[in-house]
Amino acid sequence: MAAAAECDVVMAATEPELHDDGEAKREAESFKEQGNAYYAKKDYNEAYNYYTKAIDMCPKNASYYGNRAATLMMLGKFREALGDAQQSVRLDDSFVRGHLREGKCHLSLGNAMAACRSFQRALELDHRNAQAQQEFKNANAVIEYEKIAETDFEKRDFRKVVFCMDRALEFAPACHRFKILKAECLAMLGRYPEAQSVASDILRMDSTNADALYVRGLCLYYEDCIEKAVQFFVQALRMAPDHEKACIACRNAKALKAKKEDGNKAFKEGNYKLAYELYTEALGIDPNNIKTNAKLYCNRGTVNSKLRKLDDAIEDCTSAVKLDATYIKAYLRRAQCYMDTEQYEEAVRDYEKVYQTEKTKEHKQLLKNAQVELKKSKRKDYYKILGVDKNASEDEIKKAYRKRALMHHPDRHSGASAEVQKEEEKKFKEVGEAFTILSDPKKKTRYDSGQDLDEEGMNMGDFDANNIFKAFFGGPGGFSFEASGPGNFFFQFG
Structure with a gap:
């Protein structure tokens, strides 16, 4: 980036006359020189101020816009830098560094096709320009990563999408679109803290970003914080009413919450048959919501145990722990079912898992009881x-x-x-x-x-x-x- 953002210390020989007033030109040149000095010291804010003063004195000097664009790039303000770079090449289409900076800004913001056009123009003006050659290759690499990611997302190969976005972000660090796609895939992979971190970084810069709001809600939704998730989905839809993913996620979240609550109500009222049906319907809403579905399976397993369908209860609890290997309640429920069906070795295994995770007196006693029953089961009955x-x-x-x-x-x-x-x-x-x-x-x-x-x-x-x-x-x-x-x-x- 430093090479792309290098400040123009030497003025172009063909720089057009911008003012008749020689004094204004000399003053603008002085401001530019001071800006160059601050730029060399990496004091980019002061450099920006002096380049702005130079532009105010001579607003049609391509070099001044190019220098300010370089400064803004070093400050990470690629969108503002893009405006200055584009203005520099409008004023002087033969300004190679201007085209390079425009391409670099496009690429950093994730617009690889536009970046290719800028780098191609720079190569037309200077076909031996090594930076233009390398950046052109980088832009094409980003285009390829985008294509692969799009295909892999459809295949639900989210790990590969994350890999492609990480590679693309090396060349396009300011691209919110790539970051959002990566965050969404991280959420789908259950890597919620990472996904939340990416979305939160974007929201700090742009609190109205509907995509980031959607991903933030998605993380909460998959962590079984459904009520909070709905709030983020609703906020995303306020920012972008046509946001299809937020709309679907919001609908699923509301339906899942309602079915689960209805199932819980039926269970408390002792209507186990209805509770079973409601939990089953809830499980069909969104197979991607692993944490909530694990709870639904465990709840249905509890219903089956009440109905004395112990084999079905064991199967449901097994489904729960397959989805969430840390789900203690499911292990406890399954262990009790194993005890009730005299499968003591399996019960001991589950209670050991529970006790290793939570070393409470209660869990220790449950394990001890199962071990006793196992020992007894191996003797004559x-x-x-x-x-x-x-x-x-x-x-x-x-x-x-x-x-x-x-x-x-x-x-x-x-x-x-x-x-x-x-x-x-x-x-x-x-x-x-x-x-x-x-x-x-x-x-x-x-x-x-x-x-x-x-x-x-x-x-x-x-x-x-x-x-x-x-x-x-x-x-x-x-x-x-x-x-x-x-x-x-x-x-x-x-």
């Missing part, structure tokens, strides 16, 4: 063996043992095959184990809490199921099963 509920009473446990013990007693299956006899003997022994544990309050408590029964000094492999059977039925002697008919048996004490 004595309740299942007896066919009773985990809250079964003492009488229910006794009745269950009586039924199962008689059902699996080896004598009852003495006429069966060796394989069947072996299986029934195994079941008979397990029934005895189950009764031994669950009929003893102390052992039952340890078993229910997940503690190791071996710590009690009880080796379950050493006990005799027949002795337990005899003790339960109270018979001092032997016992036998006698047939009273095909398939019918009755128990007889000896």
Whole structure:
């Protein structure tokens, strides 16, 4: 940029006469020289003031406008600089530096086609001009980046668009259009702080920029701050009523907010079927709104858990964490569903994820409970063996043992095959184990809490199921099963 904005210290030999008043010309030249001195010191504000004084004295001197354009470029005021550069070449079409500065301003502002025309004119006047040759290549590179970005945006390849805009902005640092496109793609990629920063920088320079207002709203919308997002979309539409993207985003935001709130209301009222339908409709509004959709999936998962559709609830919570891997509520909901469906390993995994993120006492206890249930699940389920509920009473446990013990007693299956006899003997022994544990309050408590029964000094492999059977039925002697008919048996004490 410094090369393009280099100040013209030497006046053109063919500079036209601008004033008859020689004194005015000498004074203007003095102002220009002072401007050059300040420019050399990089005091561009003072240089601007003196070039302006020179222009006021001789308003038809192309060089003065060229110098002021160079100063404005160094101040980053490319739009104002463009006006001066264009005026300089209107006054003197053979002014090469004027064409270069005009092209540089066009390029910095993102108008690469206009920049190409200016650089081409400079090359027509001086075909060996190295700066004009390089800038012409730069302008064509920007045109190519624009074309690629347009195609990739349609393909929703937002990362590539950001790459192209970053390259283009190296040559067009003042182009709001490129910055807005980059910010919009950053928002679509979930890189909200970066997108907000770009949009905010533009709004600081131009608070009425509808595109920047739209991107600012888009970031809020995708961060699930829907109400605030709507305010920015509305403001953008005030600035540009025909802003199509802001119009669509505003409509989606309002619809999403309304559906979500209606779903929440139905849920609170216990109308789970309606809540499910409303959350499903909300999920169809905008698939790009990842954060809000993650919450909607979790909400629908909660509805499914209330409806006891636990597999569907797990699926919804999984969809939620796929969209937002930091969504603790979804992990907790899914973990509870895993617990309810006795998928303890999965529950432990989710609770571990939660506890690693938020080390609270509550989360620690949930993890501990899941770990206990996992440990218990890997042991024999004595309740299942007896066919009773985990809250079964003492009488229910006794009745269950009586039924199962008689059902699996080896004598009852003495006429069966060796394989069947072996299986029934195994079941008979397990029934005895189950009764031994669950009929003893102390052992039952340890078993229910997940503690190791071996710590009690009880080796379950050493006990005799027949002795337990005899003790339960109270018979001092032997016992036998006698047939009273095909398939019918009755128990007889000896």
